Each structure stands twice: as structure tokens, then as C-alpha cells.
Amino acid sequence: MTARVVHIASNTFREAVRDRVLYNLIAFALLLSGAAILVGQISIDIERLVVVNLGLTAVSLFGVVIAIFIGIGLVSKEIEKRTLYTMLSRPVRRWEFIVGKFFGLAGTLVVNTFFMAIGVFGALLYVAHKLSRPDALILVALYFIVLEFLIICSLALLFSTFSSPLLSAVFAFSLFVIGSFADDLRSFAAMTHGFARWIVVGAAYIVPNFSALNVISAVAHQHPLNSQLVLQNTFYAIFYTAMALSGAVLIFERRNLK
């Protein structure tokens, strides 16, 4: 990784911070504190289940919304505002710009997730009064959520290289929804026959498999997770992200900045 990638990534992070993106943490904190107080009053014995479920789902949704809405503007906004002109007239390669932007947004989401994770554990401590060993699994769920963010960031960035922000948002959000049901799609594909099978199976494997990355329910119910899943999901997310980023670079390398 070149120094320029690091500079572009830090500037992207700085932009997110100065555009008050991290203010979402306030909404998240309010949501979680309200839920913890409410759950503490109305639930019996399932406080932990509700707080973990609600907390991790909120972490995921807040992050997905940030990843999509910042990601779709990462390239198109720079073209529209012409800030790219002074950037690319320097010794900056186009791939460095794309990769730097990706790491900047990914960094923003990791920091955001870190603070949200503190909130989740805080709420859990509030309702359960102590943390137990199985609660460590929440960290695995959070790790998978971060992997999910990496994929969404790369997809939003890919769409941003050739499409308008509105269309990019539609594409990215659609893929997020479809990808959340990827397991069902794959089961459905297995039931088809003939030529249609090839198409449906292909489509099912092209969309990102977010359902494999969603272990929120299992963690809330304290079901064990095997290490193979962690390894498998890590490789899958890295591979998918690398593919989407390569696509973004290939398109952006040929794009005329009119």
C-alpha cells in the first residue's frame, strides 16, 4: 500500500467526521438506552436476548445506512464537485484513489462500530448486571458485521464509479436486501432444473451472501459458533470485497471526467 493511499484514506475519514457522520452514535445511544430501560421493566429472563438482538441489529442497520449513503458519493461527488481534478493532476494513480477512499470509509465504519459495541456491552451490563463467558460471542457477531460493511462499502464504491448517487443507492440497497436472503435464494436455486438452474444458481452465488454473516440470532441465544465459520466468512468477505474493488478500479481507470 502506498503512502498516497493512506493519505487519501485519512482524508476520507476526516471528511466523514467533519460531516458529522459519527453523530449517528447519539441516535444509537438513545435507542439503546431507551430499549435497555424498557426491556428491564417489561421482560422477565429474556432481557439479555432482547438487548443483544436489538443492539446488534441496530449496529448492523446504522452501519449499512452509513456505508451506502457515504459510499455512493465517494466517487460521483468528487467528479460532480470537480475536486478530483486537482487530485488526479498529482502523482496519484486512479487505483490509489479508489482504494484510499475504500479504506477511509471502512475505517469510519470500524470506529463507528467500536463505539456502538461499547454501547451494546453497556446496555447488556445494565440489564444483566454482569457479563458472562458466552457474551464474548457478541464480538464474533460484531466482527461479521464489520465484514458485511466491507462488502457493502466496496459495492457502493463500485456503483459510484459509473452511476448517479440515486441509482447507486438503489443498486446497493437492493443487493443488501437480496444478499440478506442469499441462503433462501441458494435453496431455491437447488430446486430448479434445466437451463434455468444455471442462471438461478449463478445469480444466487453472485449476490453477496449476507445471511452467512448474520449470526445475531445465534449469538443472542448463546449458540456456539465454530471457528471454521469465522475463517470461511473472513475469506469470503475479503474475496468479495477485492472483486468489487477491482471492478471499481477497472471502470474508473477508463472513465472520462467530463
Place this chain on the structure above:
Amino acid sequence: MAAIEILGLEKTYMVGFWRKRPKRALQPLHLTIEEGEIFGFLGPNGAGKTTTLKLLMGLVFPTAGTARILGREWNDPEVKAQIGFLPEQPYFYDYLTAHELLDYYGQLSGVPGKDRKRSIDQVLSRVGLTDVKGLQLRKFSKGMLQRVGIAQAILHDPKLLFFDEPMSGLDPLGRREVRDLMEQLKQEGKTVFFSTHILSDAEALCDRVAIIHKGELRGVGAVEDLTSAVQGKIEVVWQGTLIPASMKALGAECHISGDTVRAVLPEKQQDAAIDALRRERIRLIAVTPLRTSLETYFVEKLQHSQTTAGTLA
């Protein structure tokens, strides 16, 4: 060595819903800019000036042709460390301060940390923004942003500068300062290639100019050559509002302006005109050969192209 060699650079955009209709933005362009000169690229709006600059900066890709900048291919990333670019109506990351923006661009241009701070302070002082270096760019006026644009272009001490409409958005004082800065850059040995449609700026600054219209090069030459075509006439200026009959007899076209009279007459009548004014005891202010202004040359080139197009149609 030539600073820029443009070898048949050409750009055609595909337009329309299906991108099937070609629209030629730049016809094959051949141009050489020597090191150390200030070169003006003139043309009306939409002539192809910005397209040419974008092609040289690698922001758009040529349909055909190539260019060499400082002896290297136009798309060689290494050459970009030695060039500075000011786009037309520049816009920058408005959440940054002027100092932060220059620091960021300095990092991207590979200016080492210890030199960067000194360079930033120097260029901010040079463009008159030292007092507002800590202010976010979203609070800057258009003219101040133009100054930031110039600062970022010269920050890394490049050998070659590309300015797209550098005087745009500046007040008369600002324009004067930019003109002075460009002259200083020339004295420092830099090459400046700038586009403009303000002919007085080009006439005052440029060693050579090129005129482009509708994507086609219409003329290139040294400003002196283009403007020194004496039309066989002289301009005589004297104090007062009196036009002697003897001057009219010499065929002078006279115009009274305030308390001076300007007369245009054939060059061969110069001595007779001076004698006539002396006889009338009129105070002579100036006698100068009448030159073609850059504006006249520019308008002629544009009209010629329109006439040709009309004839062909």
C-alpha cells in the same frame, strides 16, 4: 527541450441516449510549447480549451494522438510531480482549512514533511492568504478559492504550470496580482500554459499564443508578431480639442476624447502631420505606429472560420 509537445491530440465524445452520436470536442491538435515561456491558449467559451487541458492532465482520454510533457508521455504518473494545475472555477474540500488542504496536496505530491510546512507558509503568503489559513474553505469567497487554487498549483515547486482561466472570479486588483505572479514564475524559469478568453491578459503576459475555435486550432504565434503588423498607418495624439484644417487635408480620421485628439493617418504623412501641428503651436503628445491588437487578430481568425463554414455550407 520542448515543455509540451501535443501530437495530433483529438477528442470525440459519444453523445445521446445510446451514446452513438459522435461529437468532436477537439480536432487533431499539433502544438509545441517551449520551456520557460508563458503560452496563452485563447478561444471563446466552448472552443476546446478546457478539453485540451483535461487531456493533458489525464482527466479525459484522447480518441487519437498523444502528447509529451517535459519529455515524457502525457500519462506517465511521474511527470505529474513536476506539473501544477489550476482548474477552471476550482472547488476544494470545503471542510478543510486552506492550510490543511495544502498539507494534504503536499503529501499527495510527495513533498517531504519538513519542507511542506515551509512551502505552505510561503505559497499562502505569495497568494495573500496567510491571515485566513485557519479558516474552513466553505467560508471562502470565489476570489479566495481562486487564490487557494493557485497556491495548490505552485506548492510543490513544479516546472510546468497549467492554469485554466486563472483570472476568472478575481477583482481587478486580484487579476493584477495573478499577472504579477505569472511573470514572477516565468522569471523563476517555469513554463506557464494558460487558457483564457480575456485577451488583454494574454496580450500583457504571453510570449506566444494559440487561438482555438470549435475544437480547431486557428493560429499560433508570438504576440509581438501577431500584433506588430503595421497597417501602414500611424496614430498622432495632441493636447486640446482643436482639429486643424491642415490635418483634415492630410486625410486624418480624428476623434476628440476629453482634452486630447487622436488622429489616424497614413504613415507617409507623418512628417507633414507633425509640421502642421507645430505651425498651429499645438502640443504634440505621441506619434505611434498603429498596430493590430490581439483582439483584432482574434476576431479576424474567428470571423474567417465562420465565413469558411458559411461558404462550405
